[in-house]
Amino acid sequence: QQQQQQQAGGLAAAAVAFAAAAAATNGPTTAGAGTVGGGLAGITNAGVGQPGAGNAPVGSKPHQQQQQPTNEAHITPLLGVAPLGTLPLHKDHQLQFKMMEAAYYHLPTPADSERLNIYLPRTPVPTPQHYPQQQLPLYDTVEFYQRLSTETLFFVFYYMEGSKAQYLAAKALKKQSWRFHTKYMMWFQRHEEPKIINDDYEQGTYIYFDYEKWSQRKKEGFTFEYKYLEDKELN
Structure with missing residues (x-):
């Protein structure tokens, strides 16, 4: 006191x-x-001992100063993507947007497309479900066609025109040293080494397949001009 x-x-x-x-x-x-x-x-x-408003007791927290509001800048999302602003669209871009909008209102449905047919037989025959409905992949290889007889390859080539089988048959025949003559539409094979060979043709004895008589024949002294040789690579 x-x-x-x-x-x-x-x-x-x-x-x-x-x-x-x-x-x-x-x-x-x-x-x-x-x-x-x-x-x-x-x-x-x-x-x-009566503390006034200005004399705060020891250990008390001082009054927090009032925080002044800070200035905030609001940027639109468009400026974040394109800082230089929007640019006028070209005529091609406008046409693309119109086509996209038109496509949005006409979306395709599963009924608009057909089911992919892996194999379509030339002569459909109704068979039981447990019977194979599709051709085995083994039959679509050159190795399979090379095991076929030469006569079978000629049959496939002449009677299955425009099909993949014709392509594979021709590829197998070329591997057996047969060459196709585009003028006579026949397959030729050397019977022996040609007697004359130059840049334009070769002459000698050949074996050819006569599709009209359906037999192989021999032709002596035949001149095979290279301009009629089908020499495209079959990959």
Whole structure:
């Protein structure tokens, strides 16, 4: 209590000195005296142990300063994608957008497409379900056609025109050293080494397949002009 009384006395003396300095500057007034008296009473009460609004107890948190609102910049999403802004569309782009919009309103359905037919027989025959309905992949290879007889290959070539089988038969015949003559539409094979060979033709004895008589025949002294040779590579 003695220490608190000493602190109160010091504060009162400081208040009296402050009031005297203010009176010397502005002159004594009734309001000033009342203010000094009120100030002394407030200081005395604060010294006795009643903390005022300005004297916060030790350990209390200071008042947080009011945060000033920061300025925010709002950017539209379009500027994030195209910083330079929008550009006028060309005529081709406008046409593409119109076609896309028209396609959106006319979406295809599964009924618009046909089922892919892996194998379509030339002469369909109704068979039981447990019977193979499709041709085996083994029959669509050159290796299979090379195991067929030469006469069978000629039959496939002449009677299955425009099919994959004709292509495979021709490829198998070429591997057996048969060459197709585009003028006579027949297959020729050397019977022996030609007697004459130059840049334009070769002459000698050949074996050819006569599709009208359906037999192989021999032709001696035949001139095979290279311009009638079917020499396309069959990959």
